[in-house]
Amino acid sequence: MATSSKPAPPVDPEVVLAHKFPEVSFDYDERDVALYALGVGACGDDAVDEKELHFVYHRDGQPHIKVLPTFVSLFPNKNSNGLGFVDVPGLNFDASLLLHGQQYIEIYRPIPSYASVVNRVKVAGLHDKGKATVLELETTTSLKESGEILCMNRSTIYLRGAGGFSDSSRPYSYATYPANQVSRISIPNSAPSAVYDDQTKQSQALLYRLSGDYNPLHSDPDIALLAGFTRPILHGLCTLGFAARAVIKSFCNGEPTAVKSIFGRFLLHVYPGEMLSTEMWLDGQKVYYQTKVKERNRAVLSGYVLLQHIPSSLAETEDRRNVHDVEPAGCGANAEETGLGDARGQHG
DSSP: OOOOOOOOOSBOHHHHHHOOOOOEEEEEOHHHHHHHHHHTTTTSSOTTOTTTGGGTSOGGGOSSOOOOGGGGGGGGGGGTTTSSOOOOTTBOOOGGGEEEEEEEEEEOSOOOSSEEEEEEEEEEEEEEOSSEEEEEEEEEEEETTTOOEEEEEEEEEEEETOOOOSOTTSOOEEESSOTTSSOOEEEESSOOSEEEEEEOOTTHHHHHGGGSOOOGGGTOHHHHHHTTOSSOOOOHHHHHHHHHHHHHHHHSTTOGGGEEEEEEEEOSOOOTTOEEEEEEEEETTEEEEEEEETTTTEEEEEEEEEESSOOGGGOSOOOOSSEEEEOOHHHHSOTTTTTTTGGGOOOO
16 A cells, blocks of 8 residues: 655755855955945945045045945855855755845954955754744855955845744754844834935946846846846845945945944845935944835835944934834744735845
């Protein structure tokens, strides 16, 4: 008599956590740095912007151009052939249901404008959320010659339809970092300390993809239609770059080394050509932000930027009596609670 075998679970945690990722070495130079800056809108409205020209040009005899901190968000792509995801044994999922949910970046020293570096990747988190699996990949990047660590990226990826691999009464959850490492997002109800509007270009995604993110969702109209969008959408990490620029320009006088860490939670897609309005609230050394698309009045990104010190001109902490708190989506919410499923969410 034939017996029916139980289908294999979508995730095998032991296999996932046992996987050893290969180290990846690569070089970058000032052309890469400048191209990235242009891709996230630097000097887009003013080609001689005094707070941004140094990201693309050796102004006033400066020996090197300066590097936006979100430039390092490109580094994990070197492990994925530019398509945005690394194959991990033990994970079975529908790639069309993958969502890039969050990005967390730590900067350990000023990023040089050219370098030879090495990526080391590990699984930093794996969580069964019932209808989805949350995978957190951590990429640490070091200078190849000295071994000095430059930065760390932690990418939170939602694999919809791939959850339910553990006992629902005790869902599987694994993390290598302390739960309080990423702070709660507190978006004040009070008037923002600053608001920065940025007009994206119709060609913004086509320009940004030249920095190494070649997912066709952001360039091929047929692929975008199949994914449920009317046309190609902007890369989520490009939107993060716009938001970080807004903070640096508004609170750091254009100085990128003032940034210590960055957190971004992707909420909704952006179409190239839309206006991004970033609202910002200063709270000590932390700037909370929320980026909206003006045309649709919808929030597309929220998070914070931790600064090295409180800007001297803005040392007085903003009134924070009227706030509503939002949990970071990585380990504290399932895929539905993150808002990522709304209007098909945001793809990295």
